[in-house]
Amino acid sequence: MKKTVSFIMTVFVGGLLSITNSAVAQKKVTCPECHGSKKSVEQCSECRKGAVYCTTCNYTGKIRTRCSSCNGSGYTSRTVKKTCPDCNGQRFFRKDSPVKCSDCGGSGKVSLGRTVGGHAYNCRRCGGSGQVNNYINVACRTCGASGYSGTETIREKCNNCDNGYVVTQCSKCNGTGAYMCTRCKGYEYISVDCRRCRGEGVIYVYSE
Ligand SMILES: [Zn+2]
Ligand SMILES: [Zn+2]
Ligand SMILES: [Zn+2]
Ligand SMILES: [Zn+2]
Ligand SMILES: [Zn+2]
Numbered sequence: 001m002k003k004t005v006s007f008i009m010t011v012f013v014g015g016l017l018s019i020t021n022s023a024v025a026q027k028k029v030t031c032p033e034c035h036g037s038k039k040s041v042e043q044c045s046e047c048r049k050g051a052v053y054c055t056t057c058n059y060t061g062k063i064r065t066r067c068s069s070c071n072g073s074g075y076t077s078r079t080v081k082k083t084c085p086d087c088n089g090q091r092f093f094r095k096d097s098p099v100k101c102s103d104c105g106g107s108g109k110v111s112l113g114r115t116v117g118g119h120a121y122n123c124r125r126c127g128g129s130g131q132v133n134n135y136i137n138v139a140c141r142t143c144g145a146s147g148y149s150g151t152e153t154i155r156e157k158c159n160n161c162d163n164g165y166v167v168t169q170c171s172k173c174n175g176t177g178a179y180m181c182t183r184c185k186g187y188e189y190i191s192v193d194c195r196r197c198r199g200e201g202v203i204y205v206y207s208e
């Protein structure tokens with residue numbers, strides 16, 4: 001099929017001919033519709049100005065598909081270790097385990113001077129208690145000093161989509177929402193056989 005159609009072209013095929021039979025006279029004349037070109041131009045019925053609207057994307061050029069990562073929910077969940085609630089993840093407790101004061105030997109009293117039976121004063125180091133602070137780290141029993149106890153499921157917004165849907169460019173129309181008509185190849189008009197002369201270029205008329 002020709003891509004461009006010149007319907008202005010007026011080819012005069014055959015001119016006027018006369019066929020005479022026994023009864024009626026028939027004249028063969030150039031088709032007045034196509035002027036003998038045998039073709040006429042019609043607007044393509046399968047498109048709009050050479051373009052076909054893409055129904056795959058509903059003319060938007062975009063395809064919205066359900067996100068496979070979150071199955072369309074918009075959220076993903078993952079299981080993580082839960083921080084031990086007892087030690088708050090610190091693994092150890094600092095605990096005071098007092099020991100005997102080395103200055104007073106645990107008595108809490110010291111005597112001044114060498115005289116036996118002299119006045120005894122409270123030991124300065126332990127303040128008379130006989131014991132001094134001794135901080136030690138005690139492993140958390142709940143978590144076995146790991147800092148974690150059990151697991152918990154965290155729900156997070158899916159970062160692969162927008163509220164459960166992924167928008168991609170329509171591959172059928174390359175994101176334009178329409179594509180070129182294959183019938184008229186985007187020309188909007190197509191060349192068809194002239195309807196009046198059925199593509200013959202001539203018609204027969206009865207002459208008296
Ligand atoms: Zn014609
Ligand atoms: Zn499309
Ligand atoms: Zn998602
Ligand atoms: Zn713990
Ligand atoms: Zn002491």
Ligand SMILES: [Zn+2]
Nearest residue numbers: 044047181184
């Ligand atoms: Zn068309």
